Amino acid sequence: MKLIIIQILTGALGSVGFSLLFRLKTAHIPLAAIGGALTWSIYLLGLHLTDNIFGASLIAAVFCALYAEILAKIHKTPATVMLVPSMIPLIPGGPLYYTMSGIVSRDLETAWYYGRLTIQYALAIALGIALVWTIWAALFQRKPSTKG
Amino acid sequence: MTAVKDPHRFLNLALDMGEELMSCGAEVNRVEDTIARMGMAFGAVNMNVFVITTSIVVTMQLSDDESLTLTRRITNPGTIDFRKLSRINNVSRQYCQGEIAAEDLEDEFKKAIDPTTKPIRMYLGSALAAFAFAIFFGGRVWDGLVAAAFGLLICAFQREFSGKAPNLIIYNIVTSFIVGLGVCFLAKFIPGLNLDKILIGDIMLLVPGVAMTNAIKDILVGDTVSGTMRLVETIMWAGALAGGFMAAFWIVW
Numbered sequence: 001m002k003l004i005i006i007q008i009l010t011g012a013l014g015s016v017g018f019s020l021l022f023r024l025k026t027a028h029i030p031l032a033a034i035g036g037a038l039t040w041s042i043y044l045l046g047l048h049l050t051d052n053i054f055g056a057s058l059i060a061a062v063f064c065a066l067y068a069e070i071l072a073k074i075h076k077t078p079a080t081v082m083l084v085p086s087m088i089p090l091i092p093g094g095p096l097y098y099t100m101s102g103i104v105s106r107d108l109e110t111a112w113y114y115g116r117l118t119i120q121y122a123l124a125i126a127l128g129i130a131l132v133w134t135i136w137a138a139l140f141q142r143k144p145s146t147k148g
Numbered sequence: 149m150t151a152v153k154d155p156h157r158f159l160n161l162a163l164d165m166g167e168e169l170m171s172c173g174a175e176v177n178r179v180e181d182t183i184a185r186m187g188m189a190f191g192a193v194n195m196n197v198f199v200i201t202t203s204i205v206v207t208m209q210l211s212d213d214e215s216l217t218l219t220r221r222i223t224n225p226g227t228i229d230f231r232k233l234s235r236i237n238n239v240s241r242q243y244c245q246g247e248i249a250a251e252d253l254e255d256e257f258k259k260a261i262d263p264t265t266k267p268i269r270m271y272l273g274s275a276l277a278a279f280a281f282a283i284f285f286g287g288r289v290w291d292g293l294v295a296a297a298f299g300l301l302i303c304a305f306q307r308e309f310s311g312k313a314p315n316l317i318i319y320n321i322v323t324s325f326i327v328g329l330g331v332c333f334l335a336k337f338i339p340g341l342n343l344d345k346i347l348i349g350d351i352m353l354l355v356p357g358v359a360m361t362n363a364i365k366d367i368l369v370g371d372t373v374s375g376t377m378r379l380v381e382t383i384m385w386a387g388a389l390a391g392g393f394m395a396a397f398w399i400v401w
Binding site for chain 1: 173174175178228229230231232233234237238241269270272273274275276277278279280281283284285286303344347348349351352353355357358360361364365368369386389390393394397398
């Protein structure tokens with residue numbers, strides 16, 4: 001339990017760090033922190049319920065994309081601005097590192113295991129965003145009329 | 149100052165805006181959409197816009213027998229800047245809704261890209277992110293602090309060199325090699341530090357996670373060319389990082 005709280009807190013802190021790095025408006029930084037914390041909480045909850053990394057990160061990514069789209073509509077800013085900092089805790093930095101160190105130490109079994117994990121995370125995140133983005137665009141966006 | 153009434157001049161300005169959007173982290177789709185909307189607001193009959201991460205091609209049809217085509221090569225990979233992205237987006241939206249007059253468009257755009265960023269925020273952000281993720285992935289507070297110190301170094305590198313480096317792959321190999329060397333030495337001589345957690349914290353700053361996710365998203369929503377280009381780019385980039393760290397490992401261990 002203590003570990004979970006530490007992860008959620010540092011996840012939010014990481015989102016704040018990247019918000020600063022990506023020059024987010026100061027007023028939006030708390031929203032990014034909340035987004036990061038919620039996204040990781042939902043990932044952990046999903047993992048607990050389904051025991052499936054792909055499924056859990058897909059659900060978390062869908063949540064995060066929805067969160068970003070809704071906030072973007074309220075604050076009249078591009079959705080990416082809210083999406084990227086909130087999504088940061090899902091980025092598989094850890095698995096990527098262990099893939100690399102597995103290759104370096106010639107432990108190909110470990111490298112293969114973590115390599116697959118990294119790809120699973122990346123695919124699930126991208127799929128989640130694309131899903132929300134497509135449905136959202138179909139529902140709300142008026143296409144620019146290219147015919148006069 | 150001068151009214152942007154001339155189509156050639158207007159389209160050039162729209163391309164400037166598209167290029168700036170691309171370099172501060174907008175998606176391909178948004179750039180296409182922005183240029184198309186602005187052209188229609190200017191009074192074009194039809195807009196054909198094609199954007200990939202390194203180039204923009206646009207044909208603005210003004211009437212049945214008059215059209216204008218411009219292309220723009222984008223060479224500067226840029227740095228992610230969401231404040232600038234929001235501002236340019238606002239200028240374009242206000243222009244399309246008629247809130248900004250054609251003659252003010254150029255000035256408003258210049259105001260939007262005015263570089264008023266305090267470097268302290270970026271240093272703070274890098275240190276905070278490296279600290280947080282070293283602990284997030286299971287490190288102790290000490291690991292976080294060491295990661296934060298190297299986070300500052302990475303930020304200085306990015307500010308000083310990443311814009312000037314002609315080759316991002318070599319740049320990434322060198323950066324990860326130097327960071328890897330520093331962290332390995334510290335972890336070797338100071339007992340109790342977790343080498344892997346520190347490096348993970350710093351890797352989060354270097355890894356093209358955002359670009360890779362964007363690339364896969366581009367492919368999934370149909371911008372296959374841009375997506376594939378960016379995906380190949382990020383894989384080579386990640387390979388360069390791995391190469392730099394590997395070299396550092398082999399030297400110290």
